[in-house]
Amino acid sequence: MNVIIHKPLSEGELEVVPSKSITHRALIAAALATGRSIIKRPLESEDTEATIQMLRALGVSITKTEEGLVVESNGIQKPSEVLFANESGSSLRFLVPVALLAESEVTFDGKPGLRKRPISEYLRVFDQMGIEYQQFGENLPLKIKGKMVPGEYRISGHISSQFVTGLLYALPLLNGDSKLLLDTPLESKDYVDMTISIQNQFGVKIIPIDQGYFIPGNQKYVKNTYEVSGDFSQAAFHIIAGILGANLRLTKLEENTHQADEKVLDFVRKMGGNIKFENGVIEPKSSKTYGSTIDLSQSPDIGPIMAVLCALSDGTSYIINASRLRIKESDRITAITTELKKLGAKISETKDGMIIEGVKKFKSNMNLYSWNDHRIVMALAIAAIRTDGPIRITGAEAINKSYPTFFEDYVKLKGVISYE
Numbered sequence: 060m061n062v063i064i065h066k067p068l069s070e071g072e073l074e075v076v077p078s079k080s081i082t083h084r085a086l087i088a089a090a091l092a093t094g095r096s097i098i099k100r101p102l103e104s105e106d107t108e109a110t111i112q113m114l115r116a117l118g119v120s121i122t123k124t125e126e127g128l129v130v131e132s133n134g135i136q137k138p139s140e141v142l143f144a145n146e147s148g149s150s151l152r153f154l155v156p157v158a159l160l161a162e163s164e165v166t167f168d169g170k171p172g173l174r175k176r177p178i179s180e181y182l183r184v185f186d187q188m189g190i191e192y193q194q195f196g197e198n199l200p201l202k203i204k205g206k207m208v209p210g211e212y213r214i215s216g217h218i219s220s221q222f223v224t225g226l227l228y229a230l231p232l233l234n235g236d237s238k239l240l241l242d243t244p245l246e247s248k249d250y251v252d253m254t255i256s257i258q259n260q261f262g263v264k265i266i267p268i269d270q271g272y273f274i275p276g277n278q279k280y281v282k283n284t285y286e287v288s289g290d291f292s293q294a295a296f297h298i299i300a301g302i303l304g305a306n307l308r309l310t311k312l313e314e315n316t317h318q319a320d321e322k323v324l325d326f327v328r329k330m331g332g333n334i335k336f337e338n339g340v341i342e343p344k345s346s347k348t349y350g351s352t353i354d355l356s357q358s359p360d361i362g363p364i365m366a367v368l369c370a371l372s373d374g375t376s377y378i379i380n381a382s383r384l385r386i387k388e389s390d391r392i393t394a395i396t397t398e399l400k401k402l403g404a405k406i407s408e409t410k411d412g413m414i415i416e417g418v419k420k421f422k423s424n425m426n427l428y429s430w431n432d433h434r435i436v437m438a439l440a441i442a443a444i445r446t447d448g449p450i451r452i453t454g455a456e457a458i459n460k461s462y463p464t465f466f467e468d469y470v471k472l473k474g475v476i477s478y479e
């Protein structure tokens with residue numbers, strides 16, 4: 060699908076879509092609880108669908124109802140099929156330890172993009188636990204067989220926090236205490252805090268310790284009714300659209316839901332952006348912004364849209380500590396640098412970030428490419444606010460991964476687009 064943006068979004072009120080990270084987590088906690096849980100206002104997207112399908116294959120009943128997703132579980136069962144994570148790193152990495160609870164052979168696979176993303180930290184844990192594994196490609200397909208045992212495990216904290224989340228889900232259910240120790244500093248820590256907070260709400264306790272976590276064993280997840288709040292990773296696109304001139308009001312956002320990308324508020328304010336956030340409503344105001352140093356170690360997903368804002372801010376910006384952007388759906392450093400250059404941005408790559416010299420406006424009539432990455436498509440669609448003619452984004456269907464209604468919302472906010 061190609062999208063041509065004839066006129067950028069410009070004004071209106073938007074109910075921010077539910078959080079992808081929270082939806083995955085609530086579904087998994089509910090699947091590990093005995094009985095009937097309800098996940099209200101879940102995100103519907105390809106990634107959350109991957110988690111649903113994988114949990115169903117593990118014997119969990121998940122039904123879409125008017126109230127939300129009804130999850131009924133009686134424990135994790137031997138899977139009936141290959142667990143296919145599509146392109147969702149979260150679904151894969153969260154569910155590897157969970158699937159091992161079935162104590163049988165399980166095979167994981169995903170689309171080519173996911174097959175390239177690292178799974179290394181689990182192989183370290185399998186070696187420590189005595190779990191057998193076989194890989195039939197770079198990382199996936201991955202066949203595993205064995206029984207998780209409580210103990211002390213070491214992994215790196217800088218490759219992906221998703222390994223920590225996956226282990227924290229499964230370890231409390233084992234018949235003894237465990238320790239998870241990180242031998243490099245944890246990046247994306249807020250995501251792990253979100254995991255622990257959601258586990259707490261389903262009755263499970265995790266205790267942070269020096270360099271890691273203590274996980275008491277013999278715990279039980281307790282069924283719950285849980286409502287998903289708005290997604291800061293997606294609101295970030297509209298917040299920056301507002302700073303660049305659109306007149307927007309964003310609702311359904313909650314403070315303190317441990318969303319790493321809430322950091323967009325600090326980054327933008329530090330650059331001179333004026334954002335009002337009260338009672339779950341964000342109103343970004345059109346502002347003049349200045350170059351800054353943006354450290355993405357804790358909130359990688361807002362990298363592409365921060366690059367757009369930096370490219371349109373006065374002076375020089377340095378995006379740093381962003382090496383993990385290279386192991387997402389695309390190499391996001393190369394992808395956003397290449398596409399913004401086509402628009403006339405003064406941007407160059409470093410090993411783990413970007414250096415950006417601000418310009419006043421972008422060029423138009425350009426053919427841009429998605430790199431099969433939802434966050435690149437959405438960042439470019441917002442960049443259109445500062446072009447004075449149309450742009451075309453090819454491969455725009457990548458938005459389905461996390462925000463299938465992105466362009467419907469774009470049109471509600473008075474953007475004019477056509478599809479080809």
Ligand SMILES: O=C(O)C1=C[C@@H](OP(=O)(O)O)[C@@H](O)[C@H](O)C1
Binds near residue numbers: 219250
């Ligand atoms: O736990 C999560 O929900 C996520 C963690 C982050 O990954 P890393 O920890 O690999 O940076 C983030 O990029 C991803 O989109 C979602």
Ligand SMILES: C=C(OP(=O)(O)O)C(=O)O
Binds near residue numbers: 146147360387388461
């Ligand atoms: C990287 C992302 O997700 P995941 O790691 O779950 O594929 C994302 O949503 O930007």
